[in-house]
Amino acid sequence: MKSFLKFFLIISFFCLKVSFISAAEQTEKLLNPGWGFKGFFGKFDRGSLQRGYQVYTEVCAACHSMKYLSYRNLSETGGPEFTKDQVKAIASQFEVNDGPNDDGEMFTRPARPADNFVSPYPNEKAAIAANGGAYPPDMSVLVKARKGGADYIYSLLLGYEDPPSGLSLDDGVYYNKYMAGNKIKMSNPLSDGLVEYGDGTSATPEQMAKDVTTFLVWAAEPHLEARHKIGFRAIIYLIILSILVYFSMKKIWSRVESKI
Amino acid sequence: MSDHEYIPKSKLGKWFNDRLPILTLANHLTEYPTPKNLNYWWTFGGILTFCLITQIVTGLILAMHYVAHADLAFGSVEHIMRNVNYGWLIRYVHANGASMFFLAVYIHIFRSLYYGSYKSPREIIWILGMIIYILMMATAFMGYVLPWGQMSFWGATVITNLFSAIPLVGESIVTWLWGGYSVDNPTLTRFFSLHYLFPFLILGLVVLHIWALHVPGNNNPIGIDVKKPSNDTVSFHPYIVIKDLFALLIFLIVFAFFVFYSPNILGHADNYIEANPLVTPAHIVPEWYLLPFYAILRSVPDKLLGVIAMFAALFILVILPWLDTSKIRSAIFRPLYKQFYWFLVADVLILGYMGAMPAEGVYLLVARVATAYYFLHFLVILPILGAKEKTLEVPLSITEPVLGGSATTSMTRNNLDKNKI
Numbered sequence: 001m002k003s004f005l006k007f008f009l010i011i012s013f014f015c016l017k018v019s020f021i022s023a024a025e026q027t028e029k030l031l032n033p034g035w036g037f038k039g040f041f042g043k044f045d046r047g048s049l050q051r052g053y054q055v056y057t058e059v060c061a062a063c064h065s066m067k068y069l070s071y072r073n074l075s076e077t078g079g080p081e082f083t084k085d086q087v088k089a090i091a092s093q094f095e096v097n098d099g100p101n102d103d104g105e106m107f108t109r110p111a112r113p114a115d116n117f118v119s120p121y122p123n124e125k126a127a128i129a130a131n132g133g134a135y136p137p138d139m140s141v142l143v144k145a146r147k148g149g150a151d152y153i154y155s156l157l158l159g160y161e162d163p164p165s166g167l168s169l170d171d172g173v174y175y176n177k178y179m180a181g182n183k184i185k186m187s188n189p190l191s192d193g194l195v196e197y198g199d200g201t202s203a204t205p206e207q208m209a210k211d212v213t214t215f216l217v218w219a220a221e222p223h224l225e226a227r228h229k230i231g232f233r234a235i236i237y238l239i240i241l242s243i244l245v246y247f248s249m250k251k252i253w254s255r256v257e258s259k260i
Numbered sequence: 261m262s263d264h265e266y267i268p269k270s271k272l273g274k275w276f277n278d279r280l281p282i283l284t285l286a287n288h289l290t291e292y293p294t295p296k297n298l299n300y301w302w303t304f305g306g307i308l309t310f311c312l313i314t315q316i317v318t319g320l321i322l323a324m325h326y327v328a329h330a331d332l333a334f335g336s337v338e339h340i341m342r343n344v345n346y347g348w349l350i351r352y353v354h355a356n357g358a359s360m361f362f363l364a365v366y367i368h369i370f371r372s373l374y375y376g377s378y379k380s381p382r383e384i385i386w387i388l389g390m391i392i393y394i395l396m397m398a399t400a401f402m403g404y405v406l407p408w409g410q411m412s413f414w415g416a417t418v419i420t421n422l423f424s425a426i427p428l429v430g431e432s433i434v435t436w437l438w439g440g441y442s443v444d445n446p447t448l449t450r451f452f453s454l455h456y457l458f459p460f461l462i463l464g465l466v467v468l469h470i471w472a473l474h475v476p477g478n479n480n481p482i483g484i485d486v487k488k489p490s491n492d493t494v495s496f497h498p499y500i501v502i503k504d505l506f507a508l509l510i511f512l513i514v515f516a517f518f519v520f521y522s523p524n525i526l527g528h529a530d531n532y533i534e535a536n537p538l539v540t541p542a543h544i545v546p547e548w549y550l551l552p553f554y555a556i557l558r559s560v561p562d563k564l565l566g567v568i569a570m571f572a573a574l575f576i577l578v579i580l581p582w583l584d585t586s587k588i589r590s591a592i593f594r595p596l597y598k599q600f601y602w603f604l605v606a607d608v609l610i611l612g613y614m615g616a617m618p619a620e621g622v623y624l625l626v627a628r629v630a631t632a633y634y635f636l637h638f639l640v641i642l643p644i645l646g647a648k649e650k651t652l653e654v655p656l657s658i659t660e661p662v663l664g665g666s667a668t669t670s671m672t673r674n675n676l677d678k679n680k681i
Contacts, residue, residue, distance in 0.1 A: 040521070068338040137533070140338065144524055145532035180542070220532075223341075223348045230349070231520020235513060242509035249502045256296055256494055257659075 028178055030151035031158060033210050037217060042228050044218055049080040051197050052215025055208050057090075058195050060139065063131060063186075065119035068140035069219055072113040078225035079218055087113045094118040132172040134185035143213070143220040150217050152178065157209040160188040288474070293493035294500050295480035297658045301371040302478065303507030304364050310508055311361040312466060316459050318354040326406065328452035330445040333408035334534040352523040358400050359526045360515050362549035365393060374601055376589030377479040383581040388469040390578045392462055397550060399458040402451040404547055409531030414544045416443045416451070422557070425564040442537065483589030484654055492658040543618060551615030552608050556634065558619040559627040569631065576638045583638050585646025593652040600641055607633050 036045050053074065056066070071091035074082045082090065091111040096118055099106035111118060121127040128135045137145070146152045159178035163169055169183065176184045190205040197203055218224065266287040268274045277283040325344050327336035340347035369389070372378055378386035401419060405412045420437050424430040439446030477488055486492045494500070518526065526548060530541045546554050553570050560566035576583070591598040607630050614627035 068335065068342060073342070141532045145529055147529045149529075221348075227348065227352075227520055227523075231516060234516050234520065238509055238513045238516060242506060242513070245502065245506045245509055249506050252498050252502050256499065 028155075028159075030148050030178065031155040032151050033154060033206070035150055035214070035217075037214070037224060040228065040232055043225055044078070044214060046081055047199060047201075048211045048214045049218055050082065051199070051201060051208075052211035052213070052218075053080050053082075054197065055195055055212040056139070056215055059189055059208075060212065061117075061120060063120055063127070063136040064139045065121070065127075065136075066117040066139045066219060067119055068138075069117045069222075070113065071111060071115060071117065073222060075113070076222070079222060080215070084113070091115060132185055136186070139216060139219060141220045143216050150213050153216060154209050154213045156184075157190055157213070158205060290495065290497040291489075292474060292496040293477065293486075293489035294496050295478055295486045295492060295658060296494045296499070297480050297482065297492075298478060298500070298503075299481055300503075300507055301367065301374075302480075303504045304368040304371065306504035307364045307508050307511050308361070308368060309466065311357060311364055312459065312462060315354060315357050315361060316463070318350050318357065319456070319459065321350050322354055323456060326452075328406070328449050330408060330448050330535070333406060333448060337407045349519070352519045356515065356518045356523060356526060358403065359547070359549065360511070360518070361396065362400070364511070365396065366549070369393065370605060373604070374591045375479055375481055376483050376584070376586075376591070378581045379584065379589050380581070381476045382473075382479060385469060385472045386581055387578055388465055388472060390574070392465045392469060394574060395458055395462050395465070397553075399455060399462065400547065400549065402455040402458070404531075405448065405451045406455060407531060408448060408535045410533045410535055410539070410541050411528045411531040411544070413443060413535035413537065414541055415546055416447060418544050419546070420447075422567050422570075425567045427564070444537075479589060480658065481590060481592065482655060482658060483593070484656070484658070486658060545616055548612065548616070551613075552611035553615075555611040555615035555627045556631045558615070559624065559631045573634060576635070580638065580642075584642045586642075586649065586651070587646075588651045588654060590654075593654050594645075594649055595652065596649045597645055600637060600645065603633070604637050607637070 036043060036048075056064075071087050074080050074090065075084050075087040091113050094111040094115075094117075095108045096111045096115050097106055098109050101107055121130060124135060143149050143153055148155070155178040156176060159176045161175055161177055163175035163182075167175070169175060172185060174184050174187055175182055190208050192205060193203050194205075194208065195203050201207060221227075266277075266284045268277045268283050273283055322340065325336065325340045325347065327333060337351070340351050342348075344350075372386065372389070401415070405416045420434055420443065423437060424434045426433060435441060437447070438444065439450060477486065477493075480486060489495075528545060528547075545551075553573060556573050557566045557570040560569045586594060586597065588594055591601055610626065610630045611634065614623050614630065617623040619627070
């Protein structure tokens with residue numbers, strides 16, 4: 001069994017090395033409010049996801065699209081789990097272009113749960129033009145597209161500060177200590193009481209940042225809960241099977257005078 | 261190979277086997293005499309076969325849902341992740357499977373280096389293995405382009421641009437590779453086509469690799485020739501099968517950990533941003549398994565020489581059986597080689613680390629020293645070592661290291677125990 005110690009040491013060294021490489025470039029230490037969705041049994045906080053959707057749709061969605069999600073996703077298991085009727089009501093607030101109809105005309109209709117999230121701008125150029133030359137990135141996989149993931153998004157939302165003396169910023173540029181280069185074209189999106197939570201949670205910037213980040217993690221990884229659940233079972237199964245195979249192996253090799 | 265003629269027991273079996281001797285082949289594979297002292301480093305051949313099949317099966321399913329088009333590829337990957345039943349699982353197994361494949365292949369290669377498995381009479385096995393390894397890198401690189409994220413696009417741009425270093429025809433070759441004047445839709449579709457083809461080439465080469473292995477049989481930790489079948493060997497089934505299965509299960513636990521709990525840790529965050537030809541990422545970094553070669557490429561100041569150095573680093577491995585002049589296979593009996601071996605391992609790890617760092621200042625300096633040492637190891641140290649090194653006495657057989665009870669015997673035995681893993 002000495003061999004296995006060695007084997008595992010090498011594997012873990014390899015894993016460590018990988019995580020060191022990814023950690024090496026981070027300068028400012030990211031904030032971490034403690035995420036419930038991490039770890040072996042990590043699950044989303046349903047309330048947080050629903051509040052997060054509210055923050056997204058009332059604040060972020062003014063500029064940021066989320067084009068790979070559909071309204072129906074909001075009622076699926078492992079997500080915010082709104083009821084089907086709630087999702088119908090949510091979807092119907094948006095207008096989508098459809099067509100052509102039998103007369104060959106394009107028309108607009110209220111969105112249905114099967115429709116993708118309606119984007120705030122008709123195209124990328126329009127988004128850039130409306131936002132001072134900066135493209136508000138699509139939020140579907142934003143958490144996975146940023147080094148530091150959830151911690152980074154959470155920190156960025158709370159990282160707005162007055163610029164240090166001597167640094168002058170152009171109009172429409174803001175100082176954020178977590179942004180690469182510290183200059184960001186998005187103004188501080190969160191302020192105390194910006195949204196009114198239906199469940200009575202007080203809408204502090206920290207609370208809103210945590211909720212909306214949780215929502216974005218789910219948006220980027222809608223099957224995270226299923227993944228954790230299946231993963232745990234798979235690993236337990238593999239461990240039990242390898243113990244059984246280990247003893248079969250011992251038995252079979254006992255016929256041969258040789259160590260294994 | 262076992263010498264006795266195999267005759268199937270049933271009449272139908274015999275009738276069939278006379279026309280297509282597939283039962284003889286199956287019999288050969290199960291009876292195949294294997295040295296009984298193989299340690300766990302020898303289980304990676306089986307693990308690699310598993311990896312290849314996993315990649316092919318998951319890849320087939322992904323190809324059913326993936327759309328190879330510059331405007332649609334990124335979205336189709338998201339479609340797989342969100343809407344296809346268990347698509348997330350299949351894609352994460354495929355993406356992490358590539359990394360696990362390379363992890364296993366590096367262990368397999370370094371095992372061969374330690375125990376001298378590439379030496380006569382196994383040169384062809386080694387060369388086939390190296391061709392497989394090079395094809396694997398090409399396949400993995402093209403696969404990484406398919407999601408059409410930022411790293412896909414810019415990685416493809418950087419790597420294909422290497423060919424522009426070729427004098428006179430370089431630029432034309434790059435245009436030909438791209439199918440246009442930049443990495444674009446034609447590049448994506450041909451990469452998809454080749455990414456689908458190459459695994460089957462690899463599969464064919466793996467068959468040859470195993471065929472070539474079954475002619476002389478396995479090397480073993482002591483590195484001596486084994487009489488087959490004899491007291492020194494066991495049949496492949498059930499002894500090696502069950503051992504390979506056990507090792508595979510342990511490997512799968514590590515694999516599952518990556519797939520289920522950190523599926524994106526081995527990738528780069530930028531690849532979740534859709535490819536944009538107008539925005540260059542701050543650092544263009546290839547996947548981890550290509551980093552040592554990337555470091556060699558960048559450590560040479562001249563572009564053409566850098567490309568030559570990178571390909572030379574691979575080619576040097578192909579001709580390794582003739583660079584290592586020592587007649588003794590296993591490092592167990594080569595005290596000096598053993599030390600240089602570990603220097604090489606460290607050197608490659610350092611190169612890998614430097615490949616991930618920006619090519620400047622102290623990183624660049626270290627990468628240059630490590631590159632020089634890499635070539636020094638193969639071109640100078642190995643040939644000289646073969647001639648000068650004082651090797652230990654090698655036992656005559658696996659079962660009984662018959663050396664006549666001298667002091668060397670116990671030393672050999674001690675060494676054996678120490679290295680039995």
